Structure formats: structure tokens, C-alpha cells
Amino acid sequence: MVKAQHAEEKMPLRKGAWTPEEDKKLTAYIKRYGIWNWSQMPKPAGLARSGKSCRLRWMNYLRPDIKRGNFSKEEEETILKCHEELGNRWSAIAAMLPGRTDNEIKNYWHTNLKKRFRNNWSTSSTTVSLKVQNWDVEANQNDSSGINLLHCVAASKVSNLDGSHPMSPQLSTADLSSSSTDPAAEIDRNQTIEENVCSSGTFGELQSFWEQPFSLEDLCMVETDPAEFTAQTTKTCFPEPIYPFISYEDVHHDLWFNLPNHEEMHGM
DNA sequence: AAATATATCAACCGCTATAGC
DNA sequence: TGCTATAGCGGTTGATATATT
Incomplete structure (x- = not known):
């Protein structure tokens, strides 16, 4: 700086x-x-x-x-899963949702997803693949502990070391x-x-x-x-x-x- | 139609990390 | 090495919109 x-x-x-x-x-x-x-x-x-x-x-x-408008089902899923893994690290979660801001996700969480997260978090194991910017991210939700990042492959020659929005x-x-x-x-x-x-x-x-x-x-x-x-x-x-x-x-x-x-x- | 309650979300505040001096 | 400026993050607030009575 x-x-x-x-x-x-x-x-x-x-x-x-x-x-x-x-x-x-x-x-x-x-x-x-x-x-x-x-x-x-x-x-x-x-x-x-x-x-x-x-x-x-x-x-x-x-x-x-900036992407405006309602969150899609997929985006909701991503938020829920990322929150399970990352907690209230909204900027990190936002990095998984191109076009969405941490503030927007935070608001959406508090107004929509929090209750649903408490009640509906399923215990099934799923694997999701996300294309995040130029990164390929594969995450797995296991039975007990939410999701684990399996792969995070940079397809870009320019990496973003701090994980901020590219x-x-x-x-x-x-x-x-x-x-x-x-x-x-x-x-x-x-x-x-x-x-x-x-x-x-x-x-x-x-x-x-x-x-x-x-x-x-x-x-x-x-x-x-x-x-x-x-x-x-x-x-x-x-x-x-x-x-x-x-x-x-x-x-x-x-x-x-x-x-x-x-x-x-x-x-x- | 008006009053009140509730939901939404933009913006602020305080804090921390980082880096230059 | 400590001070200071800056960037960024997350929690919170407050104005506005919408729903309910």
C-alpha cells in the first residue's frame, strides 16, 4: 500500500x-x-x-x-453450502458467485436463507462442480461436516492469491x-x-x-x-x-x- | 383508506491486515 | 519498530417498500 x-x-x-x-x-x-x-x-x-x-x-x-435480480436455485445452493463450510465469510462466498456482492449475499442470507438453513440442511452427500470465474471448483458435501473443497483448479494464467473477486x-x-x-x-x-x-x-x-x-x-x-x-x-x-x-x-x-x-x- | 408490522437492502461503522515511511 | 494511511471485511443500522390488520 x-x-x-x-x-x-x-x-x-x-x-x-x-x-x-x-x-x-x-x-x-x-x-x-x-x-x-x-x-x-x-x-x-x-x-x-x-x-x-x-x-x-x-x-x-x-x-x-454486478448481477441484479433474484438469486437462482443454484446460487442459493451455493450460498448454503459455502456458508456451511466457510461460515460468515461473505466475501469468500461472494467469490463463488460471480456478479454477486458480499453485501448482497449477506443480506440474502439474513432475510431468506438463515431460517431455511437451520431447518432444511440435508445430510445427503453431493458433489457440485462450479465454474467460478476462470477457476474450476469442485466441492463435496459429506454427511457430517458440510462441504469440502476437492479441487480448485486455476484455468487462468493469472491467479488471484487472496481469493478476492478477479x-x-x-x-x-x-x-x-x-x-x-x-x-x-x-x-x-x-x-x-x-x-x-x-x-x-x-x-x-x-x-x-x-x-x-x-x-x-x-x-x-x-x-x-x-x-x-x-x-x-x-x-x-x-x-x-x-x-x-x-x-x-x-x-x-x-x-x-x-x-x-x-x-x-x-x-x- | 389508514395505521401498524414486517421485510428488504443500501450504506455506515468499527475493526483488522497490510504496507509505506 | 512503531506510526500512519489505506483497503477490505463483517456486523449493524436505518430508510423505504410491502404486507397485514
């Missing part, structure tokens, strides 16, 4: 429900600059929110790969720190954010999107005191290799796995 030069600066932070405008700003900002430091992002993004709040909003709601569009801060470009400094110098939130469906379109300047003025209804922002006019894009890390638009996870890793990017 990189120690920030300046922590979240003292300004009244908004709490409570997010407005569509706030969502738009956060989405637009992340599209343009990626996720580089949650604590420092809100200000240049034009948001009077804590970094923590922004992270939560993105992770639980705005991320493009879609998380995050670059380790260590990687960022080694980059010659400090997004914070860059943004301070060139506070240009362009509203261009509308979906860009293809990767090609997305690339062209990144090459466009990003101007805060173009964001509608900026609520922040303009004095807080020294918006300047120079239009600058981050040089490579920042781009790959913000390419979340294509919700197909393979995109991430195809991204060059740090070593590759820096010719190591």
Missing part, C-alpha cells in the same frame, strides 16, 4: 443514499482514471463522499459486472507507486474530467473513450463548491500503462486476465 501524501481532506462529507448524479460522477471518473486510491479519488471526481463510501458504492452497486479492477498500490505517473498529481495539475458516461460497448469504443479528455465542467450538476476545485484547462490523458487498469468496461472477465501484469508491463 502506498502512503498517501494527503489523506482525505477535511470537508463536509455527504452521507446516506447516493444520488444518480453522484453515481454518474463516480462511474465516469473510474472509467476515465481507474481505481488508484479510494481515499483521494472523491475530490477530483467531484464527490463530497469518503473514499470508503465511494468504494462501497462501486463494489456493491456501480461495478459493471473482476475487482484494482491495481496493487505497489504497482502504482512504481509508476512514474501519480494520478493524484496529474489530476491536480490537469483537472479535466469529461462526462462521457454513456456506455461504450466495444473495446474499441472504450479505447477511444479513454483517449478523450475528461472535463469536470461537463459533468452536469456539480454540487461541490467550485472553489474546492481548481479546475484547469489543460487536457491530459494518463500515459500508458495506466490505461489497462481502467478497462473494466468489458464485463467479460477474460479481459482482465488478458491484461499484462506488472512485470510484463514494465519489461521485467
